[in-house]
Amino acid sequence: MDDRPHLFDLTPQTLGELIADWGMPAFRAKQVLEWVYQQGVTDPQLMTNLGKADRQTLAQNLCLVRGRVLGHQLATDGTQKMLIDWSLPPDPPVSPVSPESPQNQPDTHSLNVLGDSASQTECVMIPADESKPRRTACISSQIGCAVGCKFCASGLGGLDGNLTAGQIIQQAWQLGQLKGVDRISHIVFMGMGEPLANFNEVTRAIQTLTAPWGLGISARRITVSTVGLPSQIRKLAEIDIPITLAVSLHAPNDELRRQLIPWAKSVTIDQLIDAGRDYFKKTGREVTLEYILLGGVNDQPEHAHELAHIAKRLRSNINLIRYNEVAALPFNRPADPSVRQFQHVLQTAGVNCHIRASRGRDIAAACGQLRHEHRSV
Template sequence: MEHILDYSWRQLRDWFISKGQPGYRVAQVLRWVYDSPKVPFDEMTDVPKVVRKDLRKAFKVFTMQVVSHRKASDGTEKLLLRTHDGEYVECVLLRDDKGNRTVCISTQVGCGMGCVFCASGLDGVVRNLTSGEILEQILHLKCLLEPEERLSHIVVMGMGEPLANLGRLLGALYRATHKDGLGISARHVTISTVGLPHAIRRLAELDLQYHLAVSLHAPNDELRNKLVPANRRIGIQAILSAADEYFAKTGRRVTYEYVLLREINDRPQHAQELAQLLKGRNALVNLIPYNPIQGLPYEPPERRDVARFVDVLTRAGIQVTVRYRKGAEIEAACGQLRRLHPEIASKSKKKKKKKSKAADENAVQTGETVSVVSGEGGNGKPEAALTASVVMSGDPTVVVTDVEIMNFEEIAEPETSESKRDSE
């Protein structure tokens, strides 16, 4: 069976027409999917029985199984999901006292950026998630809400490098933010990246109202090359230049995320370097005290060092915030998400998985150029193409050397009234 969330509006309309049904069935069925994702096709009461039967035979809403559901005392909830091809991803629901309900979602199985302090890259990267799998995470998390709660924000800060899977990510976000989708405000979406300049510039050109967060973590290339290996082929200045263009074209301030590691990047001289680096830029620095990860040698900074770092930046005129830790007790905080936990790693090694065609198409292979094409848009042209040159090293690190996004058109384009009349 196919994943209904991987189908565009046009593809679904064509499917309904092939079954002798009017095109408006798309909106009818998807309203059920987005509003009440747990309701099976058989219980979609305003859809003809024959259509429900065909839907049940052809599609699934959920293709990923919940393997683990953990809850923290601060209201944070984390899901470990198993994909149809036996891989694992994690996603998180965050709650705050202001009533915000934020989902943190993943874009890849694992991560290839190799940040030395992050759990997501410990087991390498296997493949990109599809648009449907990215969107499905949001639906799984939506099912955890109480009746009076509503999803308000999306942060693309889970497993994977979002800009290395940009075409599929944008397809998922388009549906998540469209009024006929989940209806979350585009201004409440934040995409985090280690900094892929070409993709940042393409995002700027598209002007989709999303916020951009750059995971910087160091004020100079020498230190960043050690902490973020992908930086060796990029460089901080190239990232800052692309981020400047993003601000110039969109008017949206860029956030620079900085994980503080004790006695590694949390010294006053690091703060001074960072202040000099961002001088004159309309930027926000988000400091993140390190969240410990089993097996890694890094430690959180001392409170006095965090305060001193903040003071140096503030005195230099840099706006700064310190991220409040949420979900750490269930390993759901920043940098703690991973695909292979100790309890499932041994099982995964013993199990010989038969990769499906879809998984093979999404796989990231050593030294290849990855091309992602999300199907066809309303005018028959490719909706998105993403190419990334990657190099696999002995430690599970993938360095993305170049990314180019071409001819992006929203893959979830809803039917216009004109196309609706045509289909009828």
């Protein structure tokens, strides 16, 4: 494991302090951050406004990119997914002038090195349809996940560890370097892990993702999706960054929710509603409820009626997500008519709800699925 400081963990101030310690002028920090975040250059040798000695000092003392891309898949709809092993040294530096670097090759379907899945995470770039410039990065906050949702591939092996802020930021940056992606416009914390269980690193990452010197993404275009930890939801409201909070409900009553989400045994839906209301009061931002529709499990009209009641108590909007099947898990994607009927019940009850478009269906689209398949190879 590389124990040098990771560039993506640093701010102008902390990088400036390191640079001063290494005997370089302080203004180099700004130049280095511009190379990385504005130009997409992580090879110090290509930072042409730095002297040769400073470039060498940087290369010796700073880890610019961590981890190796083990798998890179491209779906027919343009969705791209990467599997990163954080324990392995990186591929050659990523740079716009190195179009042959692995991260810039979007047509790879291979899983080329068998690493250890206990150090691997996934991230996904989801383009909007061709008429819109929206490019969403779906990133992971942890390696594996302790929540253990019964329908999710990420929870299958439990939690292997937290990602650092730098590793979280690097995923978004790396997805922005993919061929055909001008820049990432939106971020969703909907990859592996429970973001609010890695609160400090996630919130530190959000500071850089939104910073003008960092990725400069509007906080309003960042969504943190949580299974629902009431104390952490209230803590998030206190940090005063106007992100969108999404609560993964997935069931309209405690009994079913506890069957699907083991962590729900200690948190009731009423407690989540209270925390969501407090979040709204503090931030003025409406909470989104995420609801994965599992065929024959939680997709019946009576479930929709119960869900409408919750949404109205919380004054929230609802995202309906059609399940993407995972091999070895006993859940099915719901049929389209039952999805439409479910939405109809909610809309008739006056709830603002929409069905999320399924993307990347021809690659391992479900959260944690690529890592799971890689683990099973």
